[in-house]
Amino acid sequence: MSTTKHARVAVLGAGLIGLDLIGKIQQSAALDCRLVVGRSSQTLGLARAAQMGCETAAGGITALLKQGPFDIVFDASNADSHAEHWAHLEGTGAALIDLTPAPIGTMVVPTVNGTEARSLRHINLVSCGGQAAVPVLHAITQHCAPAYVEVVCTGASASAGRATRLNLDQYIATTAAAVRAFTEAPEVKVMVNLSPARPEPPFRVAITVLTDQVQPVPVRAAVEAAAHQVRTFAPGFAVTSLQVSDGRISAVVEVTAEGGRIPRYAGNLDIINAAAVLLAQQHAAARGEVETAS
Template sequence: MSVDAAIVGPGNIGTDLMYKILDRGENIDLQRMVGIFPVEESEGLQAAVDEGVDVGTEGIDSIEAHADEFDLVFEATSAGIHEQHAPVYDDLDLFAVDLTPAAIGPYTVPVVNADEVVEEGHENVNMVTCGGQATIPIVHAVDRVSSVEYAEMTSHIASKSAGPGTRQNIDKFTQTTAAGLEVVGGAEDGKAIITLNPAEPPIMMRNTVYTMVDESTDVAEVRQSVDDIAAEVQTDVPGYEITLEPEVNEQDDVAFDLGDSIILTTMIEVEGEGQHLPPYAGNLDIMTSAALGTAERVAARATEADVAGGVSDD
């Protein structure tokens, strides 16, 4: 069963998501791209027109006017805008996949908890942040081997890959990502840091994850768990790579007494597929891939419900 969808927000993320859906969306049919500017003033809307996708230029009014055309909406605007739009989607009975840090719905990371979130029947799900999508799987992988007392992530992205929405939401980014490390990753306490690097040529997205665990932890088992989950992420994000497998920090490198704990350091690099944006924009690529992966799970659940309904009717 295919799910008809609309994208709200024709910026970098929305446009990249459009190309991903058109290129490899197995059960997602993109019906409309919606913005607030005339087509001739919006590169994203013009790209949609070029691809044969219908467009709307009246923002949320365009969604309300055509709500019967789709079942699911991808929100690719900003946290503040999604807070305004979410009640409208709810009233229209539209499933919302939120790519902003608004976090109105449950934090969702495809390889960790998307199936569970969709199965619970939520109608608004949050993709956390780009840094969250890159690092939460690692914290989860460590936590399923040894309880993570504390997790900290730093995410370094090319300044050129950070659009207005990202820049306006830096505080939301850190708050939402830190919460995601705890709620989805399993850490007892979490912290998040993001930097925008203006280097030329632009850097790839790079992430460092620190996890504090009991000193009795089997590091080899942690590394296997991390390798396993990285392979799962790579099915949606081919450019996701572990550049440093979990390593034990030496006690001398730590500014405080760890007691009976150790700190493991893991590093990740994310290279984008380059459909709409340069490969260095892996931070955008991992968000759009996560959104598409979640929507595919929504479509799969709808298919299962349709089949089950058919069986019960007989």
């Protein structure tokens, strides 16, 4: 007979990202979703979270603080509110995993610097575009010195909720900051497209790297290895195109949502939520918040 101690977690935000995140938390053997918080009791997402079996509350961070303590809090609200959320949670001992593109906290991409997250209390997941692009870019730039990096993220309009649309400027700026930090490229450009096309396109990230010298064989091997690592927690991740020529590397990443409550085209939600849950599990295990005994 075995017993398991679950880390007590709460989710701030009941939009598209928050609801898929709840589903992934419920599938985890290490995490226990104790509370989902929205802005208003009339929020449709709170009603859906309740249907999923979660305790819910309205009133944002104030409501969350009243019903704690929590070991881990996921912020799936919006970038403009995140600094306030951290200010309230910093003294509680809870770890805060940020799924908004707010420019604070330590930027973490699981397959690149995920081991650092185990000792952090304020984890910045950059953006869905960052989670898709950085593993490939980091692999590429281990074999060349980039002069310029361009990242173009294209997602289905239906997969972008209200908070995502409000935070597009922060999304671009924070993604660019992460690309710059993880590749050391002196010049970085990030663009975002929301496509109204039907049928909805999968989440796609086009990457361009300009460099003086590059060797195709090591680059291809590194990218393949990086993609394999990401698929261990986000199975719908695929590098669908990789071209290496003199001075230029072009890659296309596509992410489809696999086995969740969201449509397959919503790979943008899937990859950042999968990263969040993975890091939460690792963080909880490292802090002794999850114990298994037989």
